[in-house]
Every structure is written in C-alpha cells, then in structure tokens.
Amino acid sequence: MYWAEFLTVALIHLLAVASPGPDFAVVVRESVTHGRRAGTWTALGVGTAIFLHVGYSLLGIGLIVWQSIMLFNALKWLAAAYLLYIGFKALRARPGAPGSENVQASTVERTPRAAFVAGFMTNGLNPKATLFFLSLFTVVINPHTPLAIQAGYGAYLAVATGLWFCLVxxxxxxxxxxxxxxxxxxxxxxxxxxxxxxxxVKIAFTEMH
Known part of the structure; x- marks a missing residue:
C-alpha cells in the first residue's frame, strides 16, 4: 500500500545523497588522510545523524525551527562555523618531509570517536539537511501515513546514507x-x-524558502 510512497522517498534520497556536499567532502578527507577505518567511522557518524533529522521531523519539532528565523539562523551559523573551523584547520597542512611519499597523509592516528563526531556534526548541523527532511516529511510523505511506517522510512534513510558513505x-x-x-x-x-x-560560506547564506 505504501510502496509507491517509499519508492518516491528512496529515489529523492538517492539523488540528494549522491550529490557532493559537506558529508561527501568530510568522508573523502577522512578516508584519504586517515584511512578506511576513520572514513568508515565518519560515514557511520553521518548515517547516525540522519536519525536526528528524522526524529525531530516525526515529532514536529522541526516545524518550529522551520518557522522560526532566529532558530534557523542559529543552526545555520553553527553549521557554517564548524565547516569553516575544520576547513581552515586543513588549510594549515604543511608539506611532508622531502622525498617522502608515505601514503599515510597524517602521522596522527584518528580515533574512531573523533571520526564519528566529525561525520555526525557535519550532517547534524547542516541546515540544508534540515530543510530536506522537513520537506520530505511534510510534502512528499502523506501526513496520514502511520507513524510506524514513517519511522521505517527514516530507518531506511539512515541506513542507506551510512552504507553509501561507507562505500565512498x-x-x-x-x-x-x-x-x-x-x-x-x-x-x-x-x-x-x-x-x-x-x-x-554557502551554508551561511542559505535562506529559508
């Protein structure tokens, strides 16, 4: 009965997750710089953050954020500040020793917790992700669809996102x-x-529509 709706949600999500954005950039950087283990933990952080978006969308809390310019801007600036912080940190990278072609780009081992937090924060604070899930749960998904079915959609979105970035x-x-x-x-x-x-910077100039 709800297969058509689920397939619509899955298709929209596929198109959204496949387009490069902050999540993609962070997972790639962690994977190249620190290796597969760190990249995978970052991917799991991104996937877990999806539950956050799904949770407030189901509870209706997201609508409060959506309708409050002040709350939306607070979220937007937090996300922008976090990306600017890790971006400027990466800009300070120094050249390796002359003649060194070590595959390990970083000599500092990345802990699973740090990698997970990097992925979770990047996705969880992204206002575009907030707008995406609010649109999904208010426009695409019928409000009369049982809450359990909607929660099932949310679980799929989180798992699918995590798996996609694990592949990345x-x-x-x-x-x-x-x-x-x-x-x-x-x-x-x-x-x-x-x-x-x-x-x-792009996120900092994101506007509510």
Missing amino acids: AMLFSQQRVRAAFARMGHWFDRTMGAVLIALG
Whole structure:
C-alpha cells in the first residue's frame, strides 16, 4: 500500500545523497588522510545523524525551527562555523618531509570517536539537511501515513546514507587512491580545506524558502 510512497522517498534520497556536499567532502578527507577505518567511522557518524533529522521531523519539532528565523539562523551559523573551523584547520597542512611519499597523509592516528563526531556534526548541523527532511516529511510523505511506517522510512534513510558513505570511504581509502592523493601531499588537504570553507560560506547564506 505504501510502496509507491517509499519508492518516491528512496529515489529523492538517492539523488540528494549522491550529490557532493559537506558529508561527501568530510568522508573523502577522512578516508584519504586517515584511512578506511576513520572514513568508515565518519560515514557511520553521518548515517547516525540522519536519525536526528528524522526524529525531530516525526515529532514536529522541526516545524518550529522551520518557522522560526532566529532558530534557523542559529543552526545555520553553527553549521557554517564548524565547516569553516575544520576547513581552515586543513588549510594549515604543511608539506611532508622531502622525498617522502608515505601514503599515510597524517602521522596522527584518528580515533574512531573523533571520526564519528566529525561525520555526525557535519550532517547534524547542516541546515540544508534540515530543510530536506522537513520537506520530505511534510510534502512528499502523506501526513496520514502511520507513524510506524514513517519511522521505517527514516530507518531506511539512515541506513542507506551510512552504507553509501561507507562505500565512498572504501573507494577513497584504497591504497592506489591514497597513494595518488599522497603524491599531492599537503595540497590535497589544502584543497579539501578550501572546499569545506566554500561549503561553509554557502551554508551561511542559505535562506529559508
């Protein structure tokens, strides 16, 4: 009975998650810089943050944020500040030792907790994700659809997002890929830092529609 609605939700989500954004940039950076383990934990952080968006959408709390310019702007500036922080941090990357082509771009081991938090914060604070889920649960999904079914949609969205970014982490943490990026050394880190800063600025100018 709800298959058509579910397929619509799944298709919209597929198109949204496949388009590069802050989540993609952070997972790629963690995977290349710190390896598959860190990239996977970051992907799991992104996937877990989806439950946050789904939760407030189901509870109706999201509508309060949506209708309050002050709350929306607070969320927006928090997200922008976080992306700018990790972006500027990446811009400060220094060149490796001369002649060094070590695949491990960072000598500091990334803890699973730090990688998970990076993914969770990036997605959880993203106001565009907030707008996406509010639109999904107020426009695409029929309000008369049972709450249990809607929760099932939410669980699918979280798992599918986590799996997608785990695949991204697997791809960008491969030895060949990391070796190619390592040859660019600190320039890769600086480039990703610039991308994150650009995304942060873009989010800062996000407007409610």
